[in-house]
Amino acid sequence: MPAYELPTCPTCKQTDQVQKVTTLFASNTKEWKETSTGIDSWGNTVTTEHLRTAHTALGLKLKPPNEPAGPTHPGLWYGIGGLVMIFLCSILCPVALALAGAIAPLIGGLIGASTLLPDLAGIPAWLVTSLTFGLPTLCFGVAVLALFLWLGSKVRNRFGKDLKSYRENKLVFEQDEFPRWQRAKARWEQLHYCLRDESLFIPGENKIISIDEMETQLYKPV
Template sequence: MASADSTKPSCPVCNQSDQVKTMQAAYNSGVARCAPPDMPTRNVSMMKPITICGVFVGICLFLIITLIGGLENGFPQWAQLILLVITLVLIVTALAVSYWAFQRVVRGDNETIELFPAWDKATARWNSLYYCQRDDVVFDPKTNEQISNSQLVSLRVSATKAIKSEMQAATQH
């Protein structure tokens, strides 16, 4: 039975494999630059517009209950009608804003799902790399080349860059 060390590639700098780790093992041991690629996410907030609409509807409902509810106080009928119309408009507006906010979240989720193949590719590339603890070097065993810190950063944020480039392209159209 072969040991785990015999399956590790040798470092291109020191030509030894005793200090070679997978990128995951290096990251788990505290080497921050060996972090895995960032998973694409899209944070679309829908709470602010929905909360604002909810507050306005709540204020109108409170006014309806307190002003119209006590008809013995002689609240004018035309004012009651205006308050009722404003409340109905705000309720319909709140529903429309809720639908719009939900559609923004769904659109953001769909855009993120489209970026998963780029993230999968970056993760596969990251999984194929190794780290030599002795020489503090990240390398690709297939090509036996060292990977620079800038290449690691670009690999780590590749899906995030795709999000930013898509957003810039969308704003230019």
């Protein structure tokens, strides 16, 4: 297999100090693994492995363009919000049921005692007592139900807007941002660096690229 022939530097017209950026970046980058030990919520000992990376000053400047992150589906955040609501309800519902259980016998006792009272303007006292306590309770229940329905409608409309925005952003990401990064990454893999002149170039383009402008030039259309 023939050896790879390094291209000539456009500045010094030599090849002895020219290196491919992918090779130079790898030699100026160090990766290692670290482990940490902790205790989880169940009291078990957990060992976690972390990948660490360090670069020299040159390696840091020659880093490839970062891969863009795609938009996050809104269902993830709404799902997390739903779990939080379920958690809160699991705490509040027992409290509400306990209060209702304590108040119900009192109301029942008052209604029962009112049967011994005389009628008010021809209306049985127990009926007056029942309406006095029952109507506010019924109105409160209807108000809470209406509030939940209103909130549900708002959340549904908001989710629809967020989903539409997500689809639009996803389309832009797939058709523009990600392909641009792929082209920039491909150009980065073609880069060569001359240690003598401290300059970058892509064979065939016949132009010098400043190391500080590398990323801009990678995304610049040829």
